[in-house]
Amino acid sequence: MDVSNYVYLSALLFTIGAIGVVVRRNAIVIFMCVELMLNAANLAFVTFSRIHGNLSGQVASFFTMVVAACEVVVGLAIIVAIYRSRRSASVDDASLLKR
Amino acid sequence: MTTSTNLVYLIALPLFSSALLLLLGRIADKWGHIFATLISASVFAVALIEFFAMQGRDGLARPATQKIFEWISVGSLHVDASLLLDQLSICFVLLISGVGTLIHVYSIAYMSHDHDRRRFFAYLNFFIAAMLLLVLGDSYLNLYVGWEGVGLASYLLIGFWNQKPAYATAAKKAFVANRVGDVGLSLAIMIAFTQFGTVTFAGVKEGAHGASAAALTAIGAALLLAAAGKSAQFPLQSWLGDAMAGPTPVSALIHAATMVTAGVYLITRSNFIFDASPTAQLMVVSVGAITLLFGAVIGTAKDDIKKALAASTMSQIGYMILATGLGPVGYAFAIMHLLTHGFFKAGMFLGAGSVMHGMNDEVNMRRYGAIRKVMPITAATFGLGYLAILGVPPFAGFYSKDKIIETAFNAGGAKGILLGGAALLGAAVTAFYMTRVIVLTFTGTKRWDENAKPHESPILMWAPMAVLALGSVTSGFLLSSGGALVNWLQPIVNENHENHAEEFLPPLVVSLMALVVIAIGVALAVFKYRTVPLVAPTNVSVFTKAARNDLYQDSFNEAVFMRPGQKLTSGLVKTDYKVIDGLLRMIGWIIQTSSTAVRSIQSGFVRSYALIMVLGVLALVVMVWLVTL
Numbered sequence: 001m002d003v004s005n006y007v008y009l010s011a012l013l014f015t016i017g018a019i020g021v022v023v024r025r026n027a028i029v030i031f032m033c034v035e036l037m038l039n040a041a042n043l044a045f046v047t048f049s050r051i052h053g054n055l056s057g058q059v060a061s062f063f064t065m066v067v068a069a070c071e072v073v074v075g076l077a078i079i080v081a082i083y084r085s086r087r088s089a090s091v092d093d094a095s096l097l098k099r
Numbered sequence: 100m101t102t103s104t105n106l107v108y109l110i111a112l113p114l115f116s117s118a119l120l121l122l123l124g125r126i127a128d129k130w131g132h133i134f135a136t137l138i139s140a141s142v143f144a145v146a147l148i149e150f151f152a153m154q155g156r157d158g159l160a161r162p163a164t165q166k167i168f169e170w171i172s173v174g175s176l177h178v179d180a181s182l183l184l185d186q187l188s189i190c191f192v193l194l195i196s197g198v199g200t201l202i203h204v205y206s207i208a209y210m211s212h213d214h215d216r217r218r219f220f221a222y223l224n225f226f227i228a229a230m231l232l233l234v235l236g237d238s239y240l241n242l243y244v245g246w247e248g249v250g251l252a253s254y255l256l257i258g259f260w261n262q263k264p265a266y267a268t269a270a271k272k273a274f275v276a277n278r279v280g281d282v283g284l285s286l287a288i289m290i291a292f293t294q295f296g297t298v299t300f301a302g303v304k305e306g307a308h309g310a311s312a313a314a315l316t317a318i319g320a321a322l323l324l325a326a327a328g329k330s331a332q333f334p335l336q337s338w339l340g341d342a343m344a345g346p347t348p349v350s351a352l353i354h355a356a357t358m359v360t361a362g363v364y365l366i367t368r369s370n371f372i373f374d375a376s377p378t379a380q381l382m383v384v385s386v387g388a389i390t391l392l393f394g395a396v397i398g399t400a401k402d403d404i405k406k407a408l409a410a411s412t413m414s415q416i417g418y419m420i421l422a423t424g425l426g427p428v429g430y431a432f433a434i435m436h437l438l439t440h441g442f443f444k445a446g447m448f449l450g451a452g453s454v455m456h457g458m459n460d461e462v463n464m465r466r467y468g469a470i471r472k473v474m475p476i477t478a479a480t481f482g483l484g485y486l487a488i489l490g491v492p493p494f495a496g497f498y499s500k501d502k503i504i505e506t507a508f509n510a511g512g513a514k515g516i517l518l519g520g521a522a523l524l525g526a527a528v529t530a531f532y533m534t535r536v537i538v539l540t541f542t543g544t545k546r547w548d549e550n551a552k553p554h555e556s557p558i559l560m561w562a563p564m565a566v567l568a569l570g571s572v573t574s575g576f577l578l579s580s581g582g583a584l585v586n587w588l589q590p591i592v593n594e595n596h597e598n599h600a601e602e603f604l605p606p607l608v609v610s611l612m613a614l615v616v617i618a619i620g621v622a623l624a625v626f627k628y629r630t631v632p633l634v635a636p637t638n639v640s641v642f643t644k645a646a647r648n649d650l651y652q653d654s655f656n657e658a659v660f661m662r663p664g665q666k667l668t669s670g671l672v673k674t675d676y677k678v679i680d681g682l683l684r685m686i687g688w689i690i691q692t693s694s695t696a697v698r699s700i701q702s703g704f705v706r707s708y709a710l711i712m713v714l715g716v717l718a719l720v721v722m723v724w725l726v727t728l
Contacts, residue, residue, distance in 0.1 A: 022710045030706075095703030 006047040013040035027079045027089045031072075038068045101156060103163035106182040106235060108145050109192065112138050114228035120221035131217030132210070135224045136203040142227060143196035150189050161186060161590070164237060171240075175296055183237035183300070187591045190434055190584075191234040191357075191364060194441045198356045199227050201563035205449055206348040208559035209456060219259060219346065226252035230357055234364060238299040239288045242365070246284060246329065249358045250277045256353060257345040269341035276338035280328010284365075287321035290314060304371040312376060319372050319379025323386060326362025330416045333390040337652040339413055340397070343405040347452030350405055355412045356445040360437045363416065366423040367430045370592045374427060383424030384510075388521040391417025393650060395528035399535065400646035402635055403462045404451045407536050408444070411488070414525060415440050421522065422503045425510055430592035431585040432502040435578050439495035442570030443487035449564045450481035454540060456560070457553040464539035465633055466548055471541040473553045476561045478541045480568035485537055487571035489530050489617050492610070495575030500526065502579070505609040515603055526613050530620025538628045546633055 013036055020033030042061040049057025083089050116138040120131045127134070153161050162185035170180040184192065203223060210216045229248025236242040254277075258270030292298050294314045295306030307315060326332065331339035342354050353359070366373060366383060373380050394414030401407040415436070422433035454470055454477060455462060471478035487494040490501055504526065508519030547553065555561070578584040585593075604612075635647075645651060 018713050022706055022713065025706075091705045094705070 010044040101163045106165040113224040117225035135220035139200040139203045146192045182235040202352045205563040256349040266344040269344035273338040283321045283324025307371045315376040316378045330362030351445045351448030356441040363419040387421030391525040398532035427593035436499035439499045443484040446567030447484040453477040453556040467540045468543045468546040480564040483568040498575030498579040508603045527616035527620040530617040534621045534624035
């Protein structure tokens with residue numbers, strides 16, 4: 001099987017994630033879409049690691065996972081805090097900064 | 100040149116006393132007036148010591164100097180705060196401290212009912228300090244400090260009763276008119292510095308020998324403007340009449356005997372400039388001649404005794420300025436007239452104050468009459484001053500004024516006849532208006548207010564008047580016997596011993612002519628004021644109306660300077676608001692509206708930010724793709 005198919009898959013996943021971030025309102029869903037984009041990037045890293053025959057890409061994907069884990073911790077905490085104060089997880093409701 | 104260590108006390112003593120009285124405030128109320136008077140007397144004592152010391156030295160050793168400190172040292176400009184006491188300044192120092200002390204004594208009684216008497220004395224002492232600095236400074240810049248100091252003192256004292264708005268306005272008017280003159284002085288200093296690189300009298304004198312005629316004329320004209328402002332000369336004369344708003348001792352000291360003569364001092368001190376510039380001299384004599392007639396004419400129509408005397412002061416200073424413009428021979432006579440005038444005019448002002456004191460501060464001479472019966476001493480001292488100002492021999496004015504008239508005639512040609520004629524006419528008008536004052540005030544019938552209970556003033560008031568009257572009688576003879584003052588001042592003002600060889604008219608003829616015109620003036624006044632209506636008649640000639648309105652000097656100033664000036668400033672304010680500020684406001688407006696438009700991008704919706712970011716990244720990718728293609 002051609003290795004480049006993994007790259008196409010990665011691009012597809014990334015696009016789905018990006019569209020999800022832009023079109024969905026629920027913060028949890030947006031968050032999941034962001035995870036999808038990160039994993040698409042991971043897939044691309046691993047693929048390119050395979051193509052070039054060295055391990056740099058694989059190492060980078062570990063970094064991404066660690067960062068993603070941290071992000072989940074902080075991000076979920078924020079979402080929960082916003083939900084508690086506003087009774088809503090919609091990102092459009094948290095638009096007070098424009099004033 | 101001699102160095103002295105006493106000169107600084109002349110200024111430091113009154114300055115210290117003034118500061119002390121002002122800073123201590125009400126604590127010093129009980130003894131402030133006595134303290135200030137003692138200080139003034141001690142200044143006079145120091146002046147006397149210096150005078151006798153100077154007499155003991157001879158020739159070139161007579162001037163004394165004292166360097167106090169190095170004041171300015173910037174680039175090529177070096178000015179020391181140092182004092183110079185020479186034959187000319189000592190005349191002024193003695194006059195200022197002597198008459199000043201007498202007026203301090205007088206004020207103790209005159210101001211006894213005023214609860215701000217301490218402040219009054221503090222200002223008087225400040226005036227003495229500033230005036231002494233003016234005449235003792237050894238450079239134009241030192242003189243300038245004193246010059247501004249006396250301007251401030253004059254302002255503070257004219258507006259001493261500033262609870263009355265009219266008095267506060269009078270003070271402001273004097274201040275503004277003086278400021279116009281001060282521009283002249285600062286211009287003169289600047290021109291002198293650019294031309295000669297120094298501002299000391301000695302340095303400028305040295306430089307004046309080789310200077311261009313245009314520069315000398317420019318300095319002379321600027322100095323004349325300064326003198327006109329301070330000495331109430333045409334065209335800056337309008338403030339002096341209103342300056343009478345101040346307490347009468349102030350009018351006597353500042354606005355008759357000392358400060359207003361500062362212009363004469365300035366011109367005499369700058370004799371080396373004027374002697375080298377005939378154009379400047381011509382301007383000086385013109386100003387002097389115009390003012391001496393101007394003041395005299397105003398004096399004939401004033402019913403306010405102080406304003407009549409103020410007009411007379413203006414006219415007499417006109418004589419002095421005229422004399423200073425007549426070259427080396429004139430200066431000594433100008434100073435002589437200044438000194439005798441200091442005595443008789445201060446004496447008459449104090450007399451007027453004494454009358455006002457007894458008449459509930461009434462100043463309208465039409466409400467006086469027959470005061471000689473209730474105030475014999477005031478009447479006698481005033482009368483002696485009157486004889487002195489008229490120039491009746493052997494009183495003081497005879498020696499000084501006749502000399503000025505004579506010198507004016509000797510100026511030569513049509514100029515001499517014109518100036519001499521003006522001076523002679525001035526003498527006649529002087530005789531008329533002074534006789535009018537005497538007749539309206541001291542003789543005739545009672546025209547008092549029924550509440551007025553005129554009484555002779557206390558000894559503290561009449562004693563200074565008596566001393567000044569004594570001066571009015573003797574000073575002329577003493578100063579001129581054997582050419583005393585002329586010889587005394589010769590090293591300063593007439594180094595080359597110049598004398599006019601040709602005499603247009605012999606002195607005796609001039610004196611006789613003067614006496615005749617004076618007699619005519621007196622006779623006219625006595626005849627005209629046999630009866631005095633209580634209210635000034637209104638169906639009078641155009642000339643009387645003009646004289647009553649100070650020859651429309653205020654209307655002229657208003658129409659020519661004030662209103663166009665106001666228009667100019669309001670126009671400038673409008674331009675500033677519309678053009679300059681408008682430009683800046685437009686920039687602000689552009690930023691404000693454009694940022695309001697741009698601000699709507701910041702919607703606050705996270706998803707739209709994310710979309711823009713995605714689009715941006717896409718655009719970048721496309722660009723990279725296109726470039727690497």
